[in-house]
Amino acid sequence: MNKKHFWILALSFLALTACGKKEEPKEAAAPAAAPAPGANTEEKVLSVYNWPDYVAKDMIADFEKETGIKVNYQTFENNEALHAKLVAGNSGYDVVVPGAVFAKGQIEGGLLQKLDKSKIPNYGNLDSAIMAKLATVDPGKEYLVPWAWSYTTVGINKTKVMKALGSTPMPENAWDLVFNPTYTAKLKSCGIAYLDSPTEVLPPALHYIGKNAYSNDPADHKAAGEMLAKVRPHVRLFSSTMIDDLAGGKACVALGWAGDINIARSRAIENKSDADIQALLPSTGGLIFMDNLAIPKDAKHPNNALTFIDYFLRPEVSAALTNELSYPTANKASLAKVKPEIAQDKTVFPDAGTLAKMVAPSNFSNAARESLSNVYTAFKKGK
Known part of the structure; x- marks a missing residue:
């Protein structure tokens, strides 16, 4: 057998063998693991x-x-x-x-x-x-x-307040320091600051005049606005930086949050200031928030x-x-x-007795918030 015939037969045999061979199945790729139930898959x-x-x-x-x-x-x-x-x-x-x-x-x-x-x-x-x-x-x-x-209340720089009041004694009710013209007229010299928000100023004003602090009645809002108008000339600041205003001496009296007043106290101490900053506890109660x-x-x-x-x-x-x-x-x-x-x-x-006097948080209707906003805007503009 010459070489040519040999290679023809060999190739034929290999072809027949290949045709008769069973192809092995390919191994399937493993599925991706599913996240564990309840796992957090959000971006970080x-x-x-x-x-x-x-x-x-x-x-x-x-x-x-x-x-x-x-x-x-x-x-x-x-x-x-x-x-x-x-x-x-x-x-x-x-x-x-x-x-x-x-x-x-x-x-x-x-x-x-x-x-x-x-x-x-x-x-x-x-x-x-x-x-x-x-x-x-x-x-x-x-x-x-x-x-x-915490609670909305009155904060003071006691040293400056006592000097400004002179012979006038501190009131029994701390709210008088920000709402009673007898006191605000004297304290304007060292600076009175209010929080800058209708829903922070009007509730304590309503409480002060004997109304529900969270009243939805526009007539009550109007009455509070009339009271506030009497002290408007004495208010120096409508503050969004109450801590710095008290600690830095821009205000000696503040209608603010007890927590911020206490932060101002700590900041004044850190800065080695002689400011004696205190959060007061009104006799008729603060407003819890x-x-x-x-x-x-x-x-x-x-x-x-x-x-x-x-x-x-x-x-x-x-x-x-x-x-x-x-x-x-x-x-x-x-x-x-x-x-x-x-x-x-x-x-x-605050102790249990003080807490019992405080007004619990509540809410206003949408209509009441609009009424409060209108009263507050007029008050702030001095109208």
Whole structure:
């Protein structure tokens, strides 16, 4: 057999062998592993919208370091500004901090989403007594987690106030210092500052004239406006920087929040100022307020928001806010970690008798807020 015939036969045999060989099945690619049930698959981003000077200095950085979630932290000056953002929609925020006075309307208006408490293991640290105070705002405890609480009151730089009053004694009711012309006429020389918001100024004014602090009656609002008009010439500032205004000496008397007044006191001490700043306890009571963590309905990162809320409810994290800013939280488990000098300060943690006199937070209807805004604008303009 010559070589040519040999190669023809060999090739034929190989071809027949190949045709008769069974092809091995290819191994199928393993399917991608599905995320574990309940796993957070959101991008590591969180947008927070809070009040100024209202977070412990290391909280955001520590949260980012532990979770890998980058926080975009911005601030607003009053409840009206936050509410406008939520009503407009597409705010871009995942966590907001509305006051109780606005929160009920935001819940009823569908602007906030229910909290998945299964993703907030530390929810049990909340004080049931404080949570009960939110019942008129969030009856089912489905939308809000308290961030901090305090009360609206009068703050003073005692040294300057005593000098300005001269022979006039301090009033029994601290509200007189900002609402009674007998006192405001004397105190205008060292500066009177009001919070710059209708829902912060009108409720204590209503309370002062014996009306329901959260009245929805326009006639009551008008009466409060008439009272305020008498002291308008004596008011120096409508302040969104109350802490600095008190600590820096721009005002000796303030209609403000006890927590901010106490921060101003600490800041003055740090700056070695001789300002003797005090939060007073009016004989007829201050107005309790509660600021609350909530998740907007259109939040893009609700799971990250729940992680943030749960992180804040750790005892040591909540206590850090109280220790640094003199604002109590609703975290009962944090009390053991609050500094003794702060825990014993009656202007931070009022005693039972003082608390009993204070007005609990409530809310206004949309129509009432418009009425309040009109009265406040006229007052501020001096009309």
